Amino acid sequence: MQKLAEILDIFAREIFDSRGNPTVAAWVTVRSAGGNVVTGTASVPSGASTGKYEAVELRDGDERRLFGRGCLKAVGNVNGLIAKELCGHDAADQRTIDRLLRELDGTPNKSKLGANAMLAVSLACADAAAKALGMPLWRYLGGVQAKRTFPKPMLNVINGGAHAGNNLDVQEFMIVPVGAQTFWNAMDHAVTVYHNLKRILAERGLSTAVGDEGGFAPNFRRDEDALSVICDAIEASGLKPGSDVAIALDVAASEWAGEDGNYHLPKAKKVYTPQQLIRRYRYLASLYPIISIEDGAGEDDATMWETLTQRMGRSTMLVGDDLFVTNAERLQRGIETGIANAVLVKPNQAGTLTETLETIALAQRNNYRVILSHRSGETADTFISDLACAVNADYIKSGAPCRAERTEKYNRLKAIYND
Ligand code: PGA
Ligand code: ZN
DSSP: OOOSEEEEEEEEEEEEOTTSOEEEEEEEEEEETTSOEEEEEEEOOBOSSOOTTSOOOOOOOOTTTGGGTOOHHHHHHIIIIIHHHHTTSBTTOHHHHHHHHHHHHOSTTOTTTOHHHHHHHHHHHHHHHHHHTTOOHHHHHHGGGTTSSOOEEEEEEEEOGGGOSSSOOSOEEEEEOTTOSSHHHHHHHHHHHHHHHHHHHHHTTOOOOBOTTSSBOOOOSSHHHHHHHHHHHHHHTTOOBTTTBEEEEEOOGGGTBOTTSSEEETTTTEEEOHHHHHHHHHHHHHHSOEEEEESOSOTTOHHHHHHHHHHHTTTSEEEESTTTTTOHHHHHHHHHHTOOSEEEEOHHHHOSHHHHHHHHHHHHHTTOEEEEEOOSBOOSOOHHHHHHHHTTOSEEEOOSSOSHHHHHHHHHHHHHHHO
């Protein structure tokens, strides 16, 4: 069969992410059926509060260089083994590309080649194939079903947890412009709230320095104060908390889970039992327009997940991030036991595009909401924006409207919206 995008060359390089940590970028050069030579590219983000079941990010471990975080081994795997294996294959045959990558790796968690090496190539192949076919990436990925709906943005305007040096234990306080009619309008609402939030924080003598995802990271007396100041900022923008702009939390509770089955908030130095924590969420959701809670329970705490879903699942989106790690098997188990009702999708947790798409399809078949997500350590890559539109994801989270690695994703969505 004629190849639509025959792979001529694969090349990777170590680049730096938004936190100044090394990561992998890859370029895949292909020849189209018409004989054009084009190059696709992708780079891989990196988390701080990584789930323990994520595919493995291969790091050099050589403490003499960049604290052991170097990615030269992963880069070497792309330029050596992977390039040798994939050259001559069709980049437009994504399933074969990803199968070959997985076979070459041969481990269950991608620890040999590194999920960072594999994902960079997997996504760059898709980008190259789209270019060879002369299609926008979202159209190539989603075909005729793409962009039936448009993802709503979730913007992390106050950062805490592992993403900031402040005293907030909750990792992300996000705003969701639910009342807006168009994506552009939604972004206008969100950005207006963001600027009013900055002004109000400054007026109250609080820091307006930002955390890893571009949200403000002041110290508050209690986590709850972050919720009330967000509502103040929404009102100051002439919008209504709840119907115009709602709130979503990522509490990242895996970071708090202790051996004793309780939750230890490291900054406030408080301990909650699972029951107390659920009661706390219900209390906060009764006072503030919280529509979504991510990782409300730890990744291994199936019992708390069940109770949480029974208590709050009808009214609130309960998102599994560390819980599902974009893994279809883990999601399938969650569906069977009835835990959570939404899945966070981070391609680098899975390690290939095919597996990412399988997880999304499984979620959609089972009525779980789909949220495409960036990582706290990001690059300029905007693949997730195209992917979100291709699969008709319900939401996308890419941090605050601040710092280019965050805004580029939103800017790409604006372009796709008008495409
Ligand atoms: P991470 O955080 O990229 O540091 O894992 C993002 C999240 O938990 O959603
Ligand atoms: Zn999360």
